[in-house]
Amino acid sequence: MTTISDIARLASVGVGTVSRVISGKGSVSEKTRTRVLEVMKELDYRPNGVARSLASRKSNSIGVMVPEFQGRYFGRLIAQVEKFFRAENRHILVASGSGGATGERDAINYLRSWDCDGLILYSTEMSNDEIVCLAEAFPNIALVNRLVEPVRDHCFYIDHVAGGEMAARRLLKAGHGRIACITGPMTKDDARARQSGFEMELTRHGLLDLIKVEGNYTYESGAMCMSKLWENRKWEFTAIFCGNDEMAIGALFKLAELGVRVPDDVSIVGYDNSQLSFHTFPKLTTIMNPVPDIAANAANFIRNTCYEHNIQVKNALKPALVERDSVRDL
Amino acid sequence: MTTISDIARLASVGVGTVSRVISGKGSVSEKTRTRVLEVMKELDYRPNGVARSLASRKSNSIGVMVPEFQGRYFGRLIAQVEKFFRAENRHILVASGSGGATGERDAINYLRSWDCDGLILYSTEMSNDEIVCLAEAFPNIALVNRLVEPVRDHCFYIDHVAGGEMAARRLLKAGHGRIACITGPMTKDDARARQSGFEMELTRHGLLDLIKVEGNYTYESGAMCMSKLWENRKWEFTAIFCGNDEMAIGALFKLAELGVRVPDDVSIVGYDNSQLSFHTFPKLTTIMNPVPDIAANAANFIRNTCYEHNIQVKNALKPALVERDSVRDL
DNA sequence: GTGAAAGCGCTAACAC
DNA sequence: GTGTTAGCGCTTTCAC
DSSP: OOOHHHHHHHHTSOHHHHHHHHHOOSOOOHHHHHHHHHHHHHTTOOOOHHHHHHHHTOOSEEEEEESOSOSHHHHHHHHHHHHHHHHTTOEEEEEEOOSHHHHHHHHHHHHHHTTOSEEEEOOSSSOHHHHHHHHHHOOOEEEESOOOGGGGGGEEEEOHHHHHHHHHHHHHHTTOOSEEEEEOOTTSHHHHHHHHHHHHHHHHTTOOOOEEEEOOSSHHHHHHHHHHHHHTOSSOOSEEEESSHHHHHHHHHHHHHHTOOTTTTOEEEOSBOOHHHHSSSSOOBEEEOOHHHHHHHHHHHHHHHHHOOOOOOOSEEOOEEEOOSSOOOO | OOOHHHHHHHHTSOHHHHHHHHHOOSOOOHHHHHHHHHHHHHTTOOOOHHHHHHHHTOOSEEEEEESOSOSHHHHHHHHHHHHHHHHTTOEEEEEEOOSHHHHHHHHHHHHHHTTOSEEEEOOSSSOHHHHHHHHHHOOOEEEESOOOGGGGGGEEEEOHHHHHHHHHHHHHHTTOOSEEEEEOOTTSHHHHHHHHHHHHHHHHTTOOOOEEEEOOSSHHHHHHHHHHHHHTOSSOOSEEEESSHHHHHHHHHHHHHHTOOTTTTOEEEOSBOOHHHHSSSSOOBEEEOOHHHHHHHHHHHHHHHHHOOOOOOOSEEOOEEEOOSSOOOO
């Protein structure tokens, strides 16, 4: 392996000089600079990042922790964050917190042990207290898709109440008055927020009753809830709001089996704008998670705290309605 | 930040001893060991991975390069690889080669600069020559989803010819005799292999002519090719083989618009077993990419070369048919 | 079983 | 402008 002193020796300069041409900091005469560069090229020299990081106490890399690598959502998040940092020649370290709080803790420890300058965390399992502790010990931290009150400046989250309201407004606008809901698991903050935004908006328009079934965000549960809704429907609904797209697609599938046409017989609004929602028939009207916004704001927050930027950031990001073909105007 | 010498001082031992209890190598008396462990816990000591890596010339982490983070495929690959290494307390570094050969080179250089013990690469843009060069300079390398002849031991790829044959056999078994194809881009090795396997199997059964249109693997192109096929169909086909699921779903969508029923009027076989294929109506019969196999074999290859394992690995992995609802038996 | 000391490849401070 | 040198936090001999 070629090291900096090999280069220094062959170029007949000191290691300090080589270091200066590598980093571009400090001044080097054009002549020496060229010579050093030549030797570097010739030997295919690649500065050792580990040593640089250790010596400078700065790794120029930021750690990203996601619950898992699968799923379109996390991929998009990672991709977006990476784009930002790659643009300024920094890198990201990715770790998955697969499997509960312990996994997440491990992943974070790993990231910290590699001297990440900053951390972007999508933690679903760790407790609020633990996160507050972490943020005290290591302030260069951005929390994604989660609001932890004591450290709200570090949080970049979606205003799901607003999202629920948007869904409701769309259905109201189309003239639907009898609406069913397939909600996400009520143990989850985001599921509750979506639903409460939805119901609040309905209430504001004088629509006080609706029927709902609780699912668990999976395709299967969507189909099952749909069956339930359909079997004992003394209550004739014309539209369904689903807590996420997967369940909406499960419902869509069940409806197709039942011979019910969407949107002719019943309208559906999903939530998440997942890739799937674009590939169904009919294409799903849904609420878009502003992943790029979240990623951008979290990344900028880290750039501010770690790399002396001074960019305005927004913590609560608004979702948006994506109009497609699953809602029919009455 | 707590360092190893802080621990040594507080536990009244030398740094060497602390190092031994951290690594578990060498012998330490039970008494000292306990004391050191206590101090470590008390100070929330986290060994610095960067320093360890530099000192030991071994990072216990392996680099993974994928073309992009989005898409189900890469997520699954990364997740699988990570599972293997996490199980033995090692970690993965992920980088995306977004944007052509340069991006891939950058990503690989980055991974190497961090002293990765081994590399698992999903390169789509770099030339064979360049890969051979790389493999000479750095032999701890596994190539995923690609066959580069001179270094075939390092390659873990799918036998797409076999996949094409499977698709053909399924359709043949159902009694289809007039078949249309929406192929992937013929510039791509895998698209050609899929198609040639398909055609070879047909030929073996005496079916010599078929109609085909070339797509580019996207949803949109699937829909467009389907239109083309449908418009000027002097040729009455009863089945379609698509080069991947995305195009198959595009075709499905177009067919639904056209009022053509699947599989009643026409059968479809896709390729890839993407998540999407499970969420369509009807569910898509398709060919499964053995991602877990690929990941496992590539990971084991690296474990053999980097970490003294001795596991049997297979280079050419066979896909499999996934039977669902888009093929009708005539 | 344990401590001291010499690096790992680099940066940064300091002399010149 | 440039070379020298002292670390960065750790592992790994090598004595004891």
